Amino acid sequence: MISIGDKAPEFNLTIDGGAQFALSDAAGKNLVLYFYPKDDTPGCTKEAIGFSEQLENFNANNAVILGVSRDTVKKHDKFICKYGLHIHLISDEDGSLCEAFGTWVEKQMYGKTYMGIERATFLINSQGEIAHIWRKVKVPGHVEDVLATVTALNS
Template sequence: MMISIGDNAPQFTLSTNGGGQFSLADAAGKYLILYFYPKDDTPSCTKEAIRFSEESAALDAQNAMVVGVSRDTVKKHDKFIGKYDLRIPLISDEEGSLCEAFGTWVEKSMYGKTYMGIERATFLISPDGKVLHMWRKVKVPGHVEEVLAQLQSLKS
């Protein structure tokens, strides 16, 4: 199932770092930047998480919150956040249900081998739960700035 702009974002409640839980309803009244990434503590995923953390105040000023999603365990998320002093919550989607709902669990290939993995993708969800914008096959350099620019364009 592919998600499209204008669709209602899928409802979910999943575990986060620090033993918490996060559901779509927790973002009601705010813009939600839900970004999917392959794996904690790998070079591009680390850069992306650090950039979103660095811009958390700017995002907050736009009435937006950012939440990362991977299939790593809560324990791995806790280590990742501690190691890089991240300031964003990370959802553990161990079963892959949220990845499936957003269509980010895809066939990938590396060195001629195909395997299933998370496509790096970001979804901007409106305060009333609609998908406003999506970025597929994200390249990390400049991505957080693109997301901020998109948010700012909604305000003008």
């Protein structure tokens, strides 16, 4: 399990629009890596819109925002277009990034057990270390909490 103070796992995956994004692309910046279950579902949409609306404030605090799900790049592109999102989304189709961050977990709904993405957020500092972890995230108030933590990190 990944912990605060650990070096963030290296990755190089495709984001919306078909470009590649590697951990090294965020060198010298804070990286907010948030994992969410699925594009275009109520909680995930609300979270993505929240991060998009606060993007200027995150930018002012030297932070990059990246959402991660196992949706395809094509689904990400449609999701971004439909809601006018201003953040980038990583397509982790094979689940390698979810595995590296420990967010591919056993879940339960209506008495059924299945594997899925735990809603979690990781703040990676400008040195590439895990500075803060939010697990089992509840969407209301989360973006504001992450922004306050990023702001405090820059103080």
